[in-house]
Amino acid sequence: MLTVNQKTTYLEQGFLSLEGVIPVQDIAEAHRVIDDFVERSRNVQSHNEVYDMEPGHSAIEPRVRRIKTPLSLHSIFSKIALSDCILDAAEALLGNGVRLHGNKLNMKSAGFGSPIEWHQDFAFYPHSNDDLLAIGIALDDSFLENGCTLMIPGSHRGLVLDHHQEGVFVGGVDMGKQRIDLSQAVPVPLKAGSISIHHCRTLHAATPNRSAQRRRILFIELAAVDAFPLRGVSDIAQFDSLILRGEPTRSYRSKAMDIRIPLPMPESQGSIYEIQTQFRPRVFDEG
Numbered sequence: 432m433l434t435v436n437q438k439t440t441y442l443e444q445g446f447l448s449l450e451g452v453i454p455v456q457d458i459a460e461a462h463r464v465i466d467d468f469v470e471r472s473r474n475v476q477s478h479n480e481v482y483d484m485e486p487g488h489s490a491i492e493p494r495v496r497r498i499k500t501p502l503s504l505h506s507i508f509s510k511i512a513l514s515d516c517i518l519d520a521a522e523a524l525l526g527n528g529v530r531l532h533g534n535k536l537n538m539k540s541a542g543f544g545s546p547i548e549w550h551q552d553f554a555f556y557p558h559s560n561d562d563l564l565a566i567g568i569a570l571d572d573s574f575l576e577n578g579c580t581l582m583i584p585g586s587h588r589g590l591v592l593d594h595h596q597e598g599v600f601v602g603g604v605d606m607g608k609q610r611i612d613l614s615q616a617v618p619v620p621l622k623a624g625s626i627s628i629h630h631c632r633t634l635h636a637a638t639p640n641r642s643a644q645r646r647r648i649l650f651i652e653l654a655a656v657d658a659f660p661l662r663g664v665s666d667i668a669q670f671d672s673l674i675l676r677g678e679p680t681r682s683y684r685s686k687a688m689d690i691r692i693p694l695p696m697p698e699s700q701g702s703i704y705e706i707q708t709q710f711r712p713r714v715f716d717e718g
């Protein structure tokens with residue numbers, strides 16, 4: 432459960448970190464499973480439904496930057512991500528039940544892990560209200576030098592900013608144009624087994640990994656059950672099956688917000704890494 436202070440931090444800052452949430456043996460098991468996935472990626476040439484590859488990936492030198500939907504690929508990831516501690520924290524912050532919206536494992540290898548430019552998750556998946564959050568579960572120690580997540584405190588209380596350029600969704604915010612002072616950005620370092628929780632409107636980014644230590648974070652995205660995606664639900668039974676806490680509803684709760692629909696997508700659509708290849712000016716060196 433969260434303390435009153437932890438809830439207040441989340442409400443005021445738009446993010447929070449909690450230490451020592453995941454047992455070390457589960458982290459060790461996740462490392463073994465990830466190593467197997469990377470080994471198998473030698474047989475895969477480019478992005479597919481399981482992998483998103485770093486530039487330069489090859490059979491000789493596999494470079495995986497994301498395992499997509501890890502929870503559906505191995506039980507250790509759902510054991511970790513859907514543990515009671517994590518769902519209790521999410522339920523305390525979301526209020527109206529918890530539905531799994533998405534999951535991904537971002538891997539930044541030592542020396543070349545790709546950055547992620549500044550963005551708000553809500554721009555990618557607008558809903559009828561903004562009771563959505565993302566939880567990052569550190570599988571390695573994550574710190575500034577190996578590319579920990581950066582956040583702008585209080586930014587979740589501002590607007591959902593423009594993530595389009597030249598009429599196309601590019602998944603990034605031009606921070607200069609929006610007059611956002613980058614000196615406000617704070618790193619969110621995490622020890623392996625600790626978690627961060629950020630609001631879907633919190634501006635965040637991640638620097639490249641130029642250090643000798645890898646950084647792997649398992650992310651889950653969670654929504655209140657009465658937050659309905661503005662782009663619609665194609666399969667309501669499947670949508671309901673993602674409810675982790677609370678009961679299905681057909682009544683959505685709405686909040687007045689000035690939001691854009693993330694369309695049209697750029698030609699290089701897929702993961703955020705691919706979508707952001709169109710984004711300029713870049714804040715982080717692409718490597």
Ligand SMILES: O=C(O)CCC(=O)C(=O)O
Nearest residue numbers: 537547579580636637703
């Ligand atoms: O990897 C990170 O630290 C940030 C991840 C992120 O913002 C994303 O995948 O959308």
